[in-house]
Structure formats: C-alpha cells, structure tokens
Amino acid sequence: MIYLDYAATTPVDNRVLDAMMPYFHEHYGNPSSVHRLGQKAEAAVDEAREKVALALGCEPGEIVFTSCGSEADNLALRGASMAGRSASNRTWILTAKTEHHAVSRTAEQLEREYGFQLEWLDVDEHGSVTPESLNKAVCNNTILASVMYANNEIGTINPIPELAKIAKANNILFHTDAVQAAAYLDVNVKKLGVDLMSLGGHKFYGPKGVGALYVRKGTKLLPHLTGGGQEFGLRAGTHNVPYIVGFAEALSLAAEEREARTAHVKPLRDYIIGSVLEMIPDSKLTGHPENRLPNHASFVFKDADGNLLLQLLDSAGFACSSGSACKTGSPEPSEVITALGYSRDWALGSLRVTLGKDTTAEQIDSFLKALPELVEKTRKLNQR
Numbered sequence: 001m002i003y004l005d006y007a008a009t010t011p012v013d014n015r016v017l018d019a020m021m022p023y024f025h026e027h028y029g030n031p032s033s034v035h036r037l038g039q040k041a042e043a044a045v046d047e048a049r050e051k052v053a054l055a056l057g058c059e060p061g062e063i064v065f066t067s068c069g070s071e072a073d074n075l076a077l078r079g080a081s082m083a084g085r086s087a088s089n090r091t092w093i094l095t096a097k098t099e100h101h102a103v104s105r106t107a108e109q110l111e112r113e114y115g116f117q118l119e120w121l122d123v124d125e126h127g128s129v130t131p132e133s134l135n136k137a138v139c140n141n142t143i144l145a146s147v148m149y150a151n152n153e154i155g156t157i158n159p160i161p162e163l164a165k166i167a168k169a170n171n172i173l174f175h176t177d178a179v180q181a182a183a184y185l186d187v188n189v190k191k192l193g194v195d196l197m198s199l200g201g202h203k204f205y206g207p208k209g210v211g212a213l214y215v216r217k218g219t220k221l222l223p224h225l226t227g228g229g230q231e232f233g234l235r236a237g238t239h240n241v242p243y244i245v246g247f248a249e250a251l252s253l254a255a256e257e258r259e260a261r262t263a264h265v266k267p268l269r270d271y272i273i274g275s276v277l278e279m280i281p282d283s284k285l286t287g288h289p290e291n292r293l294p295n296h297a298s299f300v301f302k303d304a305d306g307n308l309l310l311q312l313l314d315s316a317g318f319a320c321s322s323g324s325a326c327k328t329g330s331p332e333p334s335e336v337i338t339a340l341g342y343s344r345d346w347a348l349g350s351l352r353v354t355l356g357k358d359t360t361a362e363q364i365d366s367f368l369k370a371l372p373e374l375v376e377k378t379r380k381l382n383q384r
C-alpha cells in the first residue's frame with residue numbers, strides 16, 4: 001500500500017514512541033498525586049509543556065493539553081464565546097464555511113442552541129479568508145473570529161498575521177485552527193499574533209488522541225470540561241502522560257526538521273500538480289496555487305465520482321482521500337469545495353493527495369501512472 005493521506009493522519013515517529021513508552025508502565029503515576037511516582041509524571045508533563053511552549057514561542061502556562069485537535073477547537077470557541085458574553089454581553093462569532101467541522105459545527109451549535117449569532121466570512125476562489133472579508137464583517141458586538149491557518153481539504157494557507165491584526169484593532173479575540181499547519185509552517189504565536197491556537201498530535205507524527213490549545217495570557221475562557229483543577233482549571237481530567245510526552249516530542253521534531261521535510265515534499269507535490277493537470281482532461285487544482293501546504297495537492301475532476309475513485313485507488317494499492325477524512329463515504333459534495341463555487345458535477349469528483357517525510361519519487365511515479373485511467377473509469381461508470 002502506498003500511503004498518500006498524511007493530512008488524515010501520520011504514523012507515530014519511532015523517536016516519539018521511544019519517548020512515550022516509559023510512561024505507560026514504568027512511570028505510571030498520576031501527576032496530581034503527591035508521592036514520588038506522581039512527581040515523576042508531573043515532571044514529564046511540565047517538561048512537555050516547556051517543549052511545546054518553546055516550539056510556539058510562548059510561556060508554558062499558556063499551553064492547555066487536550067484530548068485532540070477537535071477538543072482544542074471546542075474549548076477555544078465555546079470557552080471564548082461564553083466568557084466573552086458574560087463579560088461584555090457581546091454575541092457575534094465570525095468563522096468561514098471552509099473551516100473543519102470541529103470549528104464550523106461548533107459555531108453552528110453555539111448559534112442554534114446557545115443564543116449566539118454566527119456570520120460566515122466570505123472566502124475567495126482559492127478558499128482564502130481575506131483581510132477585506134474580516135474587515136467587512138466585524139462589528140461592536142463581535143466576540144471572536146476563528147480562521148484556520150491551513151485548510152485540510154484544499155491546502156490553502158490563510159494570511160493569519162494580517163487577520164489577527166484586524167481582530168486586535170477591533171478588540172476581538174482571534175482563534176486559529178493550526179491542526180494541519182503545524183507539520184510544515186511556522187507556528188510562533190507572537191509572529192502570528194493570535195490569542196488562541198489549536199494543535200493536534202497525529203498530524204505531525206505524534207499519537208492520535210492528544211492535542212493542545214495555546215491560550216494567550218489574560219484570555220478568559222469558560223472551561224467546557226469541568227471537574228479537577230488540571231490544566232489551570234481549563235480542562236479537567238487526569239493527564240494522559242505518555243500521549244502528552246509524545247505530542248511534545250513530535251512537535252519539537254517537526255520544528256527542528258521543518259525545513260528539511262518541506263524541501264523533501266514540495267518538489268514532489270509540484271510534480272504531482274503539474275502532471276495531473278497535464279495528463280487528465282477536465283481537471284482543476286483546488287485551493288491556492290502558491291499559498292498552500294507544501295505536502296498538499298488537491299483536485300476536482302469533472303463528472304468523476306470521487307468516492308468511487310478512492311475505492312479504485314485503494315484496490316490499486318493507493319491510500320488517498322477526497323477531502324477531510326471525516327467526509328469520506330458521503331454522497332454529498334464537500335462544503336469546502338462547494339464554498340469555492342464549484343458546481344456539483346465538479347465538486348463530487350474531488351481528490352486529495354498528501355505527502356509525508358517518507359514519501360518517495362518512485363511512489364509518486366507509480367501513482368501518476370495509475371491515476372488517469374482510474375479517473376476515466378469513474379467517468380465512464382458515472383455516465384451509465
């Protein structure tokens with residue numbers, strides 16, 4: 001099997017696994033316990049927090065460990081909206097239809113069930129949220145804007161520093177979902193200028209089931225998981241020590257090796273994009289042609305069936321995706337592709353190919369050899 005779905009998840013790096021292992025059986029204490037086993041576990045969590053803070057350019061006290069990227073998004077949106085409304089009576093939330101469901105569905109629920117107002121920010125044809133669209137949408141009643149750093153389905157990178165500046169000038173909190181971005185882009189929160197930023201470990205060779213939220217000092221959040229006082233009272237629950245250790249190790253490695261990993265995947269990505277557009281008639285690149293993740297190629301093929309294409313690719317030995325991993329199998333076109341303005345006959349034929357640090361040129365060659373025929377096959381079957 002040739003794996004070309006690194007935006008869905010990545011394997012755990014052996015160095016990460018080695019760092020995690022002792023905390024499953026040897027140093028298994030609860031960090032909240034007073035005895036030495038507890039202290040050992042607490043020290044591991046403290047050290048992990050320091051490592052994450054170093055990678056993000058912030059204070060350790062600004063990192064909240066969560067169970068995944070989705071939970072970090074939920075804590076950011078729910079926490080900031082509820083606390084913001086209590087403090088100032090403001091009720092508007094701004095986000096975009098191109099966001100991951102962890103953000104968009106949360107914002108929709110806050111509107112439907114909790115009395116907030118939601119406004120969708122306009123996106124351009126590449127799926128970018130522009131400074132103009134944010135400027136147009138802000139008002140005195142806005143609490144929070146949430147705009148992802150890099151899109152999981154189409155790879156587009158949003159201009160986060162400019163957007164965060166606008167939010168700050170208007171006294172609005174700014175959250176970014178950097179779950180996809182952290183593997184390849186600079187996630188220094190000072191340079192980005194964000195108040196809140198979500199990360200998920202399994203997108204950068206860490207374990208699944210662990211994430212983190214950066215919370216700028218002084219930002220008020222209402223905890224959404226109440227109980228013990230862990231994570232500065234913002235996220236109750238006994239720490240998942242081995243996963244937190246693995247998360248921090250994986251993020252440190254991603255920061256250290258970012259340039260080398262980018263230099264490896266980017267030419268392969270460009271080779272895929274150039275070849276696919278040249279070889280396959282009625283094909284288009286989705287997302288931004290330049291401002292996109294270096295490991296990310298995404299397309300639409302007119303009159304092709306994206307789900308069938310994935311099955312045919314799987315049978316031929318290639319693991320790809322049609323967009324977000326969560327949407328695979330759905331007969332409806334992706335909301336993200338639809339938000340870019342594609343009609344149904346294009347939007348249903350989407351394909352996402354994402355590369356990793358161990359992807360080889362030979363793998364890409366065999367993928368490119370197989371793809372055109374499989375696209376044609378789905379088109380023919382679609383006509384019946």
Ligand SMILES: Cc1ncc(COP(=O)(O)O)c(C=O)c1O
Pocket residue numbers: 007008068069070071073100102148150151152177179180199200201202209210211324325
């Ligand atoms: C942009 C983005 N946000 C959030 C998530 C959710 O992260 P997790 O799987 O860690 O909950 C994902 C996962 O695909 C993602 O790509």
